[in-house]
Amino acid sequence: MKNYKIAILAGDGIGPEITAEAVKVLKVIEERNDVSFELLPAAFGACAYFESGSAFPHQTKAICDEADAILKGPIGLSHEDSKRIPIDEQPERGALLPLRRRYNTYANFRPVSLPKSLAHFSPLKPEIIGEGIDLMIVRELVGGLYFGEKEMGVNDAGLRYVRETLEYDESQIHQIMQQAFKLASKRRKLLHNIHKSNVLKSSVLWNEVMEEVAKEYPEVQVVNMLVDAAATALCLKPTQFDVMVMENMFGDILSDQGGGILGSLGLMPSACIGPDKAYYEPSHGSAPDIAGKNIANPYSMIGSVAMMLENSFDMEAEAKNVWAAMQGVFADGYSTADLSKPGSGVTMISTVEFGDKVVEKL
Amino acid sequence: MKNYKIAILAGDGIGPEITAEAVKVLKVIEERNDVSFELLPAAFGACAYFESGSAFPHQTKAICDEADAILKGPIGLSHEDSKRIPIDEQPERGALLPLRRRYNTYANFRPVSLPKSLAHFSPLKPEIIGEGIDLMIVRELVGGLYFGEKEMGVNDAGLRYVRETLEYDESQIHQIMQQAFKLASKRRKLLHNIHKSNVLKSSVLWNEVMEEVAKEYPEVQVVNMLVDAAATALCLKPTQFDVMVMENMFGDILSDQGGGILGSLGLMPSACIGPDKAYYEPSHGSAPDIAGKNIANPYSMIGSVAMMLENSFDMEAEAKNVWAAMQGVFADGYSTADLSKPGSGVTMISTVEFGDKVVEKL
Ligand SMILES: CC(C)[C@H](C(=O)O)[C@@H](O)C(=O)O
Ligand SMILES: CC(C)[C@H](C(=O)O)[C@@H](O)C(=O)O
Numbered sequence: 044m045k046n047y048k049i050a051i052l053a054g055d056g057i058g059p060e061i062t063a064e065a066v067k068v069l070k071v072i073e074e075r076n077d078v079s080f081e082l083l084p085a086a087f088g089a090c091a092y093f094e095s096g097s098a099f100p101h102q103t104k105a106i107c108d109e110a111d112a113i114l115k116g117p118i119g120l121s122h123e124d125s126k127r128i129p130i131d132e133q134p135e136r137g138a139l140l141p142l143r144r145r146y147n148t149y150a151n152f153r154p155v156s157l158p159k160s161l162a163h164f165s166p167l168k169p170e171i172i173g174e175g176i177d178l179m180i181v182r183e184l185v186g187g188l189y190f191g192e193k194e195m196g197v198n199d200a201g202l203r204y205v206r207e208t209l210e211y212d213e214s215q216i217h218q219i220m221q222q223a224f225k226l227a228s229k230r231r232k233l234l235h236n237i238h239k240s241n242v243l244k245s246s247v248l249w250n251e252v253m254e255e256v257a258k259e260y261p262e263v264q265v266v267n268m269l270v271d272a273a274a275t276a277l278c279l280k281p282t283q284f285d286v287m288v289m290e291n292m293f294g295d296i297l298s299d300q301g302g303g304i305l306g307s308l309g310l311m312p313s314a315c316i317g318p319d320k321a322y323y324e325p326s327h328g329s330a331p332d333i334a335g336k337n338i339a340n341p342y343s344m345i346g347s348v349a350m351m352l353e354n355s356f357d358m359e360a361e362a363k364n365v366w367a368a369m370q371g372v373f374a375d376g377y378s379t380a381d382l383s384k385p386g387s388g389v390t391m392i393s394t395v396e397f398g399d400k401v402v403e404k405l
Numbered sequence: 406m407k408n409y410k411i412a413i414l415a416g417d418g419i420g421p422e423i424t425a426e427a428v429k430v431l432k433v434i435e436e437r438n439d440v441s442f443e444l445l446p447a448a449f450g451a452c453a454y455f456e457s458g459s460a461f462p463h464q465t466k467a468i469c470d471e472a473d474a475i476l477k478g479p480i481g482l483s484h485e486d487s488k489r490i491p492i493d494e495q496p497e498r499g500a501l502l503p504l505r506r507r508y509n510t511y512a513n514f515r516p517v518s519l520p521k522s523l524a525h526f527s528p529l530k531p532e533i534i535g536e537g538i539d540l541m542i543v544r545e546l547v548g549g550l551y552f553g554e555k556e557m558g559v560n561d562a563g564l565r566y567v568r569e570t571l572e573y574d575e576s577q578i579h580q581i582m583q584q585a586f587k588l589a590s591k592r593r594k595l596l597h598n599i600h601k602s603n604v605l606k607s608s609v610l611w612n613e614v615m616e617e618v619a620k621e622y623p624e625v626q627v628v629n630m631l632v633d634a635a636a637t638a639l640c641l642k643p644t645q646f647d648v649m650v651m652e653n654m655f656g657d658i659l660s661d662q663g664g665g666i667l668g669s670l671g672l673m674p675s676a677c678i679g680p681d682k683a684y685y686e687p688s689h690g691s692a693p694d695i696a697g698k699n700i701a702n703p704y705s706m707i708g709s710v711a712m713m714l715e716n717s718f719d720m721e722a723e724a725k726n727v728w729a730a731m732q733g734v735f736a737d738g739y740s741t742a743d744l745s746k747p748g749s750g751v752t753m754i755s756t757v758e759f760g761d762k763v764v765e766k767l
Pocket of ligand 2: 241242271481497501657688
């Protein structure tokens with residue numbers, strides 16, 4: 044029997060609610076497979092900061108170090124509330140970015156996926172969704188503006204200024220390109236390389252390295268697309284994409300646009316993979332406005348579990364079952380209040396009920 | 406009688422075709438008003454580079470310096486063709502950015518506007534468009550990553566690297582905020598401040614200065630929104646926005662997403678305003694794939710003329726007439742092949758015919 048330790052960082056806002064549902068799914072998987080999951084809850088995010096003065100406490104680091112995989116809920120506070128925490132201790136800078144850096148989780152996989160049967164969730168017309176959207180954003184996660192030097196001060200003219208750096212070296216680009224090409228060659232063999240080489244020198248290097256890696260994957264067709272053009276295309280014809288690769292900040296923006304075209308960020312799980320460790324998280328924020336109301340859909344969190352099963356534990360079949368179970372619940376006509384409007388013909392259920400129904404299906 | 410000199414930079418790709426239609430409109434305005442336009446054509450972009458070795462030749466600079474306003478077509482080549490020009494001479498780096506810098510056109514206004522009657526152009530469902538989309542993106546245009554220092558080289562480990570800087574000082578932020586608040590106070594008194602302060606220090610300063618300027622405009626309601634959340638919201642509920650203000654790169658991406666939700670970048674004119682000079686341009690590229698085919702819609706270029714009439718020549722009434730004329734042509738059931746599919750019930754007309762019909766309406 045395999046034993047896996049999973050660090051559970053429930054996070055802020057709706058985090059604990061949707062994490063609880065994801066944990067239910069892990070229990071089912073454990074019961075019916077020759078596997079045991081040791082769940083290690085740990086404090087992370089604004090809640091941890093208020094508890095202990097650190098958004099990523101030592102003890103949480105120790106638990107994560109020990110874990111075979113990490114399941115992380117969304118973190119963060121509302122714009123106003125976040126002013127209660129000093130800038131550098133805010134959970135994004137004080138916990139999430141340090142987590143990414145600690146485990147060098149350079150490859151962030153964000154599926155933007157909507158089967159035809161769920162087209163009604165999308166703000167896009169059915170003819171745009173066609174047979175369904177099924178693309179994967181591969182986002183570089185530990186470089187670029189996110190991790191470059193930052194300087195704030197007052198310049199010679201007495202003006203406040205800020206300067207931050209966007210940095211990449213070829214090895215960082217090389218490793219994310221390898222991931223993107225590998226995935227593309229397993230899927231539809233089509234890779235959209237998203238860049239801004241008409242302005243950014245970093246994109247010039249990005250494209251150079253991309254062309255070098257492309258030689259190892261002659262079967263993959265590469266389409267180069269400017270990031271702005273990609274933002275247009277994601278609205279106009281998302282079905283043209285299969286795998287898209289891009290640097291950190293572009294990936295942040297376009298993946299949330301991806302959530303937009305699906306109809307909700309609540310449909311966006313993700314995997315963040317490093318050389319030795321991976322963590323899994325929804326792409327969305329902690330949604331403080333709907334926290335505690337038992338209405339947030341746990342799809343992104345349960346989907347993150349599915350990605351963990353596949354990537355960290357080689358349980359591809361069970362991962363597929365989890366996806367199918369969630370789609371089954373939607374297909375049965377159920378939805379949650381964050382995803383659907385009352386009167387849209389669905390039966391509205393709570394976060395907990397959604398989790399229960401997924402478990403039943405499984 | 407007023408005399409205005411207008412530099413005409415027709416640009417690359419579809420530029421000359423759509424510029425010709427915009428010039429027709431200028432002639433009509435001239436005929437029926439107490440105004441004369443001296444049109445000064447000048448080479449700009451890849452075409453200028455191939456002709457003279459410079460994408461922004463001295464003579465063009467002299468003409469622009471002298472002009473009261475500049476009408477600029479799209480520039481640039483396809484990804485493959487652009488490799489024929491050294492990186493720093495490519496028209497974006499060699500002409501467009503120098504133009505913006507030369508006239509310090511820090512305020513870029515990009516209307517994202519679709520009356521309910523044109524909702525069929527949009528990939529969004531009619532219920533998302535509602536009574537129509539009518540928002541204005543106010544983009545900072547001469548700062549940030551676009552104009553920061555850039556360094557490419559090989560580091561101590563022998564790896565190629567690149568480092569570029571995102572810089573802002575408070576005066577740059579202050580001036581764009583003034584523009585945004587002023588506009589918001591003339592419109593629906595609602596300003597969305599788009600930022601990424603949970604990661605970028607530049608956004609921290611951005612928000613600080615925003616709050617200072619906000620005090621001068623107590624009548625304007627400010628909503629702070631992360632750039633990634635804004636990318637989601639532009640798909641899910643674009644009608645929530647009226648004026649949105651953001652830094653350069655965010656504005657590049659979100660305004661093209663704006664073109665996506667309208668149904669085409671061809672519906673995106675823009676105004677680029679500096680302290681002493683303004684230029685007007687479509688937000689889209691030169692579309693080399695459809696150049697020379699007489700199918701590109703000149704809306705964005707004629708719309709840029711409308712913005713010029715209003716902003717540079719105080720001819721607000723005529724500007725309104727131009728908008729109305731274009732919408733009238735669409736309302737009569739005409740469209741161009743870049744905007745509409747054959748069989749969508751519209752009568753397909755050419756670039757030239759569209760221009761002619763606008764002129765007729767005027
Ligand atoms: C919370 C924030 C720091 C984070 C990011 O910008 O990467 C989030 O938006 C995401 O996309 O994972
Ligand atoms: C052509 C390019 C340099 C330009 C930009 O990035 O600003 C364009 O995309 C735009 O939006 O005006």
